[in-house]
Every structure is written in C-alpha cells, then in structure tokens.
Amino acid sequence: MPKKVVVIGGGIAGIQASLDLADMGFEVHLVERTPSIGGRMAQLDKTFPTNDCSMCILSPKMIMCAGHENVKLHTYSEVEEVRGQFPNLKVRIREKARYVNIAKCTGCGDCIAKCPVKVPDEFEQKLSNRKAIYLPFPQAVPRKVTIDGEVCRMIKTGKCGVCKKVCQAGAIEYDQKDEVVEIDASAIVVATGFDIMDASLLPQYGFGSCKDVVVSLQFERLLSASGPTGGHLTRPSDGRTPKKLAFVQCVGSRDERMHKYCSSVCCMYATKESILAREHVADIDTTIFYMDMRAVGKGFQEFVQRAEKLYGVRYVRSRPASVQPGKDGKGVLVTYETKGLAGEQVTEQFDLLVLCPALLPSRGSKALADRLGLKLDEDGFLVAKDIRHPVDSTRKGVLVCGFACAPMDIPDSVAQASGVAARVAEILQGGG
Template identity: 45%
Template sequence: MKDDGKKKRIGVFVCHCGVNIAGVVDVEKVAELLKDYPGVEFSTDYVYMCSEPGQQLVLDKIKEDKLDSVIIAACSPTLHEKTFQSAAELAGLNPHQVEIANIREQDSWVHPDRDKATVKAVKIVKSMVEKAIQNEDLEPIKVGVFKKALVIGGGVTGLQAAMDIADQGYEVIVVEKEPSVGGKMIQLSETFPTLDCSQCILTPKMVEVTRHPKIKLMTYSEVESISGFVGNFKVRIKKKPRFVDEDKCKLCNECADVCPQIVPDEYNMGLSFRKAIYMPFPQAVPGTYTLDMESCLGTLPIRCGKCKDVCDAQAIDYDMKEEIIEEEVGAVVVATGYDLYDMKALGEYGGENYEDVLNGLEFERILSASGPTGGKVQRPSDGKVPKNVVFIQCAGSRDPENHNSYCSKICCMYTAKHAMLYKHRVHDGNAIVFYIDVRTGGKNFDEFYQRATDDESILYLRGKVSKIFKEGNKMIVWGVDTLTGQKVEVEADMVVLAMAMTKADGVPELMKKLKISIDGNGWLAEAHPKLRPVESLNQGFYLAGAALGPKDIPEAVAQASAAAAKVGALFAKDELMHAPTIVPVIEELCSGCGICVSMCPYGARTLNAVRKVIEVNEVLCEGCGACAAACPAGAAQQLNQSDSQIFSMVKAILRG
C-alpha cells in the first residue's frame, strides 16, 4: 500500500436513476451514512447523475471542495464510467480518481427488499471509498500507429474491407489460403433476391483488388502468427509454394493438358475433375496456375515432370520453397468466412453415400454456367435431368439435440432461389420444399418467396424429413406434412439439402493464435453484440462477414465496410492512448518464476533469466489482471486494483 501521508478528500455522489435505484434503495440514507465515513469529504444524492446538471454538480464540487477522488454510486461502469471520467478531467481531476459504485445492476435491480438493498448499497459505496483511498493518478501510455492493415480472408468480405481501407489511402495486405481470391461467393450461380450472376458481380471486385496500388495480395498463404499490439503488430505469413511463377505464367494451359494426374475439383465441389497443375477457375485472381504437389505424380523426370517440359515460358519451378514473410501492420480485419456443415453428420439423409443427395453449394455448381454441367440441371449419378427434386431446409440447423442449434439464416432464401432456378431450367419438373418455417426478413425477400410459391408453383410442405434412402435409381424421401398431419413419401430423382453454415475449417486454431474469442459454435465473438459488432475485444482486430455467424452477402459486405471504417478511424490518429491500468512488476518482490508469463494472453510478460525478473511491455498489457491473480509472490499488482486495495474493499464490505 502506498502511504504518502496525505489524506484523501473523497466526494460521494449517489444517483437515484429515477426510480431505477431510488425505487428500491434509500439513496438519501446512503448519501447521509457515507458523510461520516473516513476519507469522505462530501456526500450527496441526485436524481440523474448522468444528466448535464448531474455532471455539473460533480464538476463544481471537485473544484469547490478540492476533492481528489470521486465515487459515483450509480449504474454499471460499462455505461457511464467514461462520462464521469471526462467530467472529472474537466475539473482538473485525474480520470483514474473516479470510481463507479454499481448500486443498480448489482443492487437495486436484483433485490426487492428496501432495507437490505440499502445496507448493500452502503457496503458497495464504502468498498469503493476504500479503493479510492489508495488510487493513484495514472497517465495514459502513448504509442505510435503503423498505418497498414492486414485482411485475413479473400472472400467478398475480405475484398470489400481491403478496397475500403485502401481507398482511404492506407496500405493493405490480403491473405487468402486458397490459390485464388473469391471465397464462397465465386462458387455461387445466382444471388437472391435479384438473381444477379454471382461471378459477374464479384469478378470486377477481384480485378480491382489486384490493380489497386495500395493492396498487396497474398494468395495460397496463411497467417502463421501475429504478435504485438494495436497499431504495432508483427505478422508472419506462410506463403505456400505454388511451383509456378505468377509473373511468367502465360495461362496457355499446356501444363494442365499434359498433366496425367486427375483429382476432384474443389471449385466444383468435387463434381468434376481437375489436373494436379491447375487454375481453379477461368477468372481466378491472381491469374496463374498452381501445382498441387500433394496430387502431383512426381517432379523427377523418371516419374513425370511433363508440365515443366512443355512450359515455354519457363514459369514452372519445382524447387520453389515455402516462405515466411514478415510484415508490420497496425490493424487486422478477420474475414475468415464459413464452411458448410459436414454431410457425413447427417446419417439420416444418407451421409455422403448418395451421389444424388447434394448440399446447397454443390447444387449452385450444377446451376452455374461455369459448373460441371455447364448450367444444365443433371443429376451426378447418371447425368439424367431430374424430374422430381426435393429441397430440404434446416439440414443441420435449428436442431440442438443432434446438430446446430442456430438458424443458418440464408437457407430459406437460397432454397427458394434453387427451386426457382430449377424450374426455370426444367419446365416440367416438380420442386418440393420441406421447411420448418420460412424466414424472409430482408429487402424484397418475402416478395421473392411469394414468387416462388405463387408464380413458379413450387410445392412447400411444412415438416421435417426423417429419412432418405435409395430404391432403384430413385431417392425415397420420408417426411411429414405437419399442416395436414399426413406422412409424405416422395420418389425423388435428386435431393438438395440446405446445409447449415458452420465455422470455417481451422478457424478455432487460428483465433487461439490471434487471441480472438469464439463462441460455443465457433463463430467469432464481437466486443459487444449490439454496439461494437465488428470489433474484437482484442484491440486492433476487427471482425466481418460470415466468420461472425450466418449472414448473406449484403450484410457481410456492410460489415466489411464497417470494419474498414473502424480501421480508418484508428489510422487517422498518429498516436494511440493505451489505458494505464496495467500490471507492472515490482522487481523487489519478483524472482522470475515464470508463472505469469504463461498466464498473459497478450504476450506482454517475458522472463529475463539473467536478472531473474519478469519484464513487462506496458503497451501490450491490457490490464486483464490474470497475472496479478496468478503471481504467488505478490509482485504483479494491477495499478489502482492492488491486492491491498482488494483486501481493504473486502474488509469494508464485511464490516458493513
């Protein structure tokens, strides 16, 4: 405990919050009882402390009574701590001398008994007085900003974020793990509800990104690690070897022509084949071939090596090695997207065993003009045009017992789109949709759905499908129509599952490295679901798109622009202020055991083995206090939240 012999002059301001607090707690009594508490110079109550006159009262009293600390007994500090800190600052008081005693969320809102709630309020305020007695003036820590952004993910979200940041004049690096940017959107046939061709609207963006002087595109690359702190990150990017020199490649396709190895084509969801050396799709960006070494027969002449022989441009280099590229950035936008739920998990629909049971993305490829069938609806097993197609919504969604509890949000709309596009291609075909609900919240969404049911005579049956099995060359679909209560059996030629969206492969592992929290479903967790929807709690990280949860293209794009605006706001400053409520090391007490190093989620603490002490990077420290709780020597003490303060607070509460 710091004892400089100076007695504090503390002011206590008890808020009524209308009836929110005063309806339960006797606020006048609280203010009255605190008047005699040691250290308290002034105590009063007021109807709305957060109002202009309320703040003015605090400001005036600080000046009048020369208060050197104030306690605002009101709502949670998450709401108005900043309000009163800035009011105090106006009066010349250090903002870290302001304490909020939460007598609303932690008292009046949860207790009905007036007397008991009043006693509790007094205890809460007294404990904050005890804390304030030992509070010290703290100054924010200043740190510079590296005005370059990293965007992880080259789908529509990542591309939009990159463009919007670059257009503000800042440099951007886009890292995409696949050989081309484009993400899931480039695989779609048409988009709802306008039936725009997905490729046609996305490829201009992809081209723009490659041409933008401020954007550096790193495809076939992955983020290996990010260290540092907001404004000052060091990024290690693993650039996988594509064995083809992007600049030399002339896109003649001769390498692929001679390549003897065929493998399922990821772009077409395995519905067609590609060569081991390939271009994912004609509009791929960057426009170059990639040699998939895992599928390659062998580069030695004795094994194969044909592609290198035929390449007149000499673009193929078998000796290309994985590279680690280091970059410095000030902000990171995470736009890692989504994947589809694994078909294998849906055993009742045949798992992956039936060729003619497809997921939504596979059906998109079948519908697509650039797909395996050139846009002609044919079923994968025998290439026949399916006359009866069953569409099943909520496959893997809204099923907390067996699959995912959440709604995948876009499936209602894309199922309507699928059924409609099918009808456009196969005029005499029957489309039957099984659904739980049809959710069409969105601009022109319900109109689109009405069109599907009314104009396109698509049959919607309200009920779940219990089983799909094969009989001859038909898929038998067992379901129920819950509106009539009848069991339904459909002989389908093809079934399309509106498969749940799920976290992208590898995302939990990556987020662990980036120290971005994820929720129980693996979606990224925003700093505040309502008020900070595109920020991470880990400062300097911004989140956008389907990585946060199921959403459609315009929503993802809007989030990308929002994240880019946030990055712009960060880069508009030349210096950042870092909260000073950090946990430094008291070197006289620290013996360098290393326990706190493993606890620090921000990498702020390092062990100096020679001096046998811990060293703290004060800019990295977010003041979470994990080290302070773990340090067995008491050498890690959070500023203005020391063990000594906590003990005094507990004592004040126990004394009453």
C-alpha cells in the same frame, strides 16, 4: 508511409474491406488460403433476390482489388503468427510453395491440359476432377496456376515433369519452397467466412449413401454455366434431367445434436435455386421442406411468393425423417410427416434431393482465433468486443466481419466489411 493493414480471407467480405481500406489510403495485405480470391461467392451461380449472376458482379471487384495500387495479394498463403500489440503488430505470413513462378506464369493453361494427374475438384464440390496443376476456376485472380504438391507425381516421386516441358514461359519451379514474409501491420481484419457441414454426419438424409442426394453448394455448381455439367441440370446417378426436385432445410442446423443456430441464408438460396431449376428445366416440380421460412431481407418475401406462384415451388413445413435410395439406386424416397395432429407419414419419390447443411465457421478459423487470441462464441463464431463495437474483436487492433462473426448474407457481409474499414480508420486516428 501509409499504415499497413492485413486482411485475412479473400471472400467478398475480405475483398470489400480491402477495397475500402485501400481507397482510404492504407496499404492492404490481403491473405487468402486458396490460390485465388473470390471465396464462396465465386462458387454461386446467381444471387438472391435479384438473380444477379454472382460471378458477373464479383469478378469486377476481384479484378479491382488485385489491380488496386494499395493492395498486395498473398494468395495460397496463411497467417502463421501475430506478435506484438496494437498498433505495432508483426504478422507472419507463410506463402505456400505453388511450384510455379507467378511472375512468369501467363495462365495459358497448356500445362493443365497435359497434366496426367486427376483429383476431385474442390471448387466444383468434387462433382468433377481437376488436374494436379490447376487454376481453381476460369475467372481466378490472380490468373496463375498452382501445383498441388500433395498429388503431383513430380513433387512426390520425381517422375513426370510434363508441365515443365510444355510451359513456354518457363514458369514451373519444382524446387520452390514456402516463403515467409513479415508485415508490420497497424491493424488486422479477419474475414474468414464459412464452410459447409459434412452432410454425411447425418446418415438419415442419405448423403453419401444415395447417389442422387447432393448438397446445396454442389447444386449451385450444377446450375452454373461454368460448372461441371456446363449449366445443364442433371442428376449424378444416371445423368438424366430431374423432373422432381426437393430441398431439405436445416440439415444439421437448428438441431440440438449438431449446430443449434440458424445458418440465415438457406431459406433464400433454396428458393433461388428452385427458381433457377425451373428456368433450366421448364417442367420441373420442386418441393422445399422447411421449418420456418426466414425471408427477412429486402424483396425476400416477394421472392418467395414469386417462387410459389410463378415457378410452382411447393413449400412443405416438415422435417423429413429419412431418405432412402430409389429403385435401382436412382432418385430418392423421402419420408416425412404432413401438417397437423392428424398428420401422417408419407413417403414421396424425388429424382434429386438437395440438402441445405449447416454453414460453419470456416475450417481453420478456430486455430486462427487461438493464434490471434480471439474469443469465439459457443457456436464457433468470432465474438465482438461489446455492443458499442460490433466489428471489433476481443483483441485490440483486430477487426472482424462477415460470416466469420455470424451467419449472414452477402449485403450484410459487404456492409460489415465497409464498417470494418471505418473502424480501422478510427483506431489509427487515435480513437478507441
């Protein structure tokens, strides 16, 4: 019997850890809170510094993971409790009711078309709506619909039932209940990733009060061919194509009042998004307001130079003081200080402003850490056991990787995730 490993988090780190562990011969149970694996990478349009289409490189991994003979997916599920000690851990997983029999659902989408309830779409960063019965995104794995019990009329009031009527496969089950499964695991991998800070907590940046202020993940969706605008870059206030664009770095990160740490990836993704914006709109002018341009990876400096020289991106080292709505509530007025002691306050008009907020340990990671007995650092990220064991947590048999440990980019997350697989193999071989 192969030993079992529970991987918590179905983003790129969790997927990679699962694939390597499965290839090594372990039986992997991949637990993902949302209805599909893919995580944050699935929301990205392209990836720096090569501008590889994010979904194009991720999708094969998602499918390989789901199709692997040694991987069992538990999507729309959460780890509720872990009992026992390494290497005899009992992991209780709650598989939330999706009110859909996933063995029967074909993912055809007929139900989605007819569902009358619309709610803001989390995957699209609330830039558009989804239905109460939904597929989080077109390439979702598994390709099975989920009913959002919080908003479904049938679940809440017993009045509707449209999806059940149209479902040819007979997959709708309104009386479905949560199910609890228990896995006898030899090890656990935590790869719970990140969430983006609520930028309205810093009202000076105008998020929530100015229509044409968006956060970076929203902008990523605005660029994406599968996003709410079909890949046409438009601004929220009037749907017009922006010609003057700006980014503000370190919104809530490297900030005493909010989060002291550096989120590590914003300099590069802002540079990438600037390049992509220019590819969408040939005559767009882009400004990036930054503190330090942290381009430390392979090809990153060259990427920034390319943005500057070939795509006309203007890098301004300044932290804007305030953002006000433009005339008639369209566009924004950004006030910032120019360089040097002789620097003066300038107010400049932009059509669209993108904020790069702090990236936080994913919501729920604190509660999960408490449940598992893992130590967090002052910034809320998982602490490694010691310098010799960079991917071990403070609890034996629980390994950690990716953004849940510290802000890091995709290749670093992927490498750590593979590293975790090696450590699992080591400790289950009898090593320490």
